[in-house]
Amino acid sequence: MSSNNKIEYIAREELESLQFRRLKDTLERVYKSSPFYRKMFKENGLNPSKFKSLKDLSLIPFTTRQDLRDNFPYGLLSVPLEKVIRLHTSTGTTGKPKAVLFTQKDIDQASELIARSMRMTGAKRDDVFQNMMSYGLFTGGLIFHYGAEKLGLLVIPAGAGNTERQIQLMRDFKTTVIHITPSYALYLADVMEDMGLDPKHDLSLRIAYLGAEPYSEETRVKIQDIFGVDAYNSYGLSEMNGPGVAFECREKEGMHLWEDNFIMEIIDPSTGKVLEDGEEGELVLTSINREAMPILRYRTGDLTYIYPERCRCGRTHRRIARLKGRVDDMFIVRGVNVFPSEIERVLMSLPEVGRNYQIVLEREKNLDKLRVRVEVKGDLFNGSLEHLRKLEDRIRTRLRSELMLTPQVELVEAGSLPRTTGKAKRVIDKRKI
Ligand code: DLL
Secondary structure, three states: OOHHHHHHHOOHHHHHHHHHHHHHHHHHHHHHHOHHHHHHHHHOOOOHHHOOOHHHHHHOOOEOHHHHHHOOOOOOOOOOHHHEEEEEEOOOOOOOOOEEEEEHHHHHHHHHHHHHHHHHOOOOOOOEEEEOOOOOOOHHHHHHHHHHHHHOOEEEOOOOOOHHHHHHHHHHOOOOEEEEOHHHHHHHHHHHHHOOOOOOOOOOOOEEEEEOOOOOHHHHHHHHHHHOOEEEEEEEEHHHOEEEEEEEOOOOOOEEEOOOOEEEEEEOOOOOOEOOOOOOEEEEEEEOOOOOOOOOOEEEEEEEOEOOOOOOOOOOOOEEOOOOEEOOOOEEEOOEEEOHHHHHHHHHOOOOEEEEEEEEEEEEOOEEEEEEEEEEOHHHHOOOHHHHHHHHHHHHHHHHHHHOOOOEEEEEOOOOOOOOOOOOOOEEEHHHO
16 A cells, blocks of 8 residues: 555545545535436435435435436536536437536546556556547547546557557557457457467557456456456446446456445346345446536446455455446347346357357247357368357357357358447347337
8 A cells, every 4th residue: 555545445434434525515516506406306305414324325316317318418517617627428329418527626536536547457657558449528538548647657549440550559659558448459359460460479568458348257368368468347437437437456356446436336227226235236326526517326227236345455445246237238038138248258258259249139920039140260160061060059059058048159250240449239139120
């Protein structure tokens, strides 16, 4: 422990009293200034003086994504517009995006959390950091960028895409640390191999930060092996600053959620009941260190659980488990609930499977069909048909025993499925059309 990371080891009691102080401040501010929360408090007979302990948080109704949309763009703003200096929006939504606003203090605090997370994993001032997440409205670019600068690394704001230039930059500047979506990392490896380069030996990487989309432990291991890096899971969402909400330490067993900035709860997504540590459910977050736009009891839609035990690293902020997916990611095929992450886990544990897959849902004569399209390693596809049939059978059997469903398995050539440089779209549901 050093003086600049004391907060990571703060005693639980002290942490909880800090949380309560910050919660009270936040409640006062939103009650006074946010039209949305003022109305919500009035309708529910609440006012900030009613809150006597952290437990009273449960008096507040949940805030949902729909609330953010309905009150777009300024309904949740809790400071005068003249104090606002930045806008980000959330990605991947249809219709109106969710606007997220920042004051200078909010940007400083978000950067501090990124710097803290990077320092925790061993990034140092003499590292060269290439940020391969998209810059602009998405938080993965600018928020991470500011944090890395705060820590004092050399930052290359490469953004997503333009893969050959990325590789050139990594080679020219001997990049040691990258920030990238896991799906883009696998794509990058394919491109390098096509160029006759070995990601492990022809680059100087030692750390990769992976986040912004769900992926399996098996994918992490794959990326670590291909690039010869330590890969760390990073979780966040625009509504709560973007990245830097929860981050793995060197133990790589769950992500420390920075509880001095966020209060976390896990709820049963269908009843809203608050669950115990260790029980899986939907993550609900309250930002307690935001000026422009604090959000109370926000339903993230993300499924995880809280580790009940203290981490071996000694940090006191509790950890959340690798995200299982989103509540709305889950699809139901013939009555069976399936998470794409379960399919990925099976596929990525098979050595013959390549780096990409796609899940296609179809309806034929009122019967749901699940088809999994799987890229196989390059040379295998040119091998004997019998060999491929056997592999198909093996994948099908493994998926059947995990999912209790028999999917159709279609093997395809490496590199033939669509790629993105940002968040991957894995599930094509044709049933709704
Ligand atoms: O994805 C912020 C971010 C940027 C996080 C860079 C990490 C790295 P949004 O675009 O608002 O913000 O998307 C947030 O992405 O609710 C999760 O469903 C998903 N997500 C983010 N990180 C992870 C992760 C950014 N490590 C939504 N594992 C969240 C699984 C993740 N899902």
